[in-house]
Amino acid sequence: MTAVPAEQPDPQVVVVAGGTGLVGSAVVRRLVADGARVVVPTRGADSHAPDGARVVRGVDWEHPETLLDVLTEPGWAPTGAVAALGGWWLGDQLVDVAPDVWRRILESHLTAHWLAVRAIAPVLVGPDPAYVLLNGAAATEPMPGSGPVNVTGAAQRMMVRVLREEPVGARVRFHEVSVLAAVGGDERNLDPGSEVDRADVAAAVVRTLADPASPAVVEVS
Ligand SMILES: NC(=O)c1ccc[n+]([C@@H]2O[C@H](COP(=O)([O-])OP(=O)(O)OC[C@H]3O[C@@H](n4cnc5c(N)ncnc54)[C@H](OP(=O)(O)O)[C@@H]3O)[C@@H](O)[C@H]2O)c1
DSSP, rough: OOOOOOOOOOEEEEEEETTHHHHHHHHHHHHHTTTTTEEEEOOOOOOOOOOOEEEEOOTTBBBBBHHHHTSTTTTTOOEEEEEEOOOOOOOOOOOGGOOHHHHHHHIIIIHHHHHHHHHHHHOOOOOOOOEEEEEEEGGOOOOTTTTTHHHHHHHHHOOOHHHHHSSSHHHHHEEEEEEEEEETOOOOOSOOOHHHHHHHHHHHHHHHOTTTTSSSSSEEO
């Protein structure tokens, strides 16, 4: 009897927005190691992501055609997405934050998440499309000197809740992975009370993408 070769399943295609950053690059490394095709959109013209990822440079998130052109190529339709956008900030107390700093943090930590989900969620395909946003303890715990990040973190959490309730949420699974400790290797955390390895954060993100039973908020500490 001749053995019929088993049909290879299509590889998973995951877009990692912020895949050039501290947490996002760890997520990219883990997905590549697991055999996924990984697309990393970045605003920079010469930004880098871990080996094995397909980097799409010069992305304008308000007009993301260069990214969407890649995602419509045969074999590159995305089945999942991760948004690791924003990062950490420590500075003045809220009443002393300069307006341009406030606006810049709202842009990088909140508007960037909205623009990314607006670009990517509608084009996710497959039987169980999933979208994971990274967030942190600042979403719930007031942190003096990091007020703008508290405000954007709380708003980001509400954004996920709204997405889950709107029509897009009936088709796409939205989750937040909430990192409750400082991520090891981030020099912006001057005095971290506790630290988590970014490989562990990446593992939690990948588990959340894969598991339809994941809760809305997955905590990592
Ligand atoms: N770092 C920590 O200790 C820590 C702790 C808890 C939770 N987290 C969470 O992890 C996530 C990622 O944090 P991170 O520390 O890895 O971030 P990061 O390294 O500072 O930056 C992540 C990426 O955000 C993108 N970005 C920045 N400003 C943007 C803007 N205005 N518009 C669009 N994209 C912008 C950049 O991508 P391009 O320049 O390539 O476009 C950058 O590579 C955040 O959601 C954060 O809440 C981090």
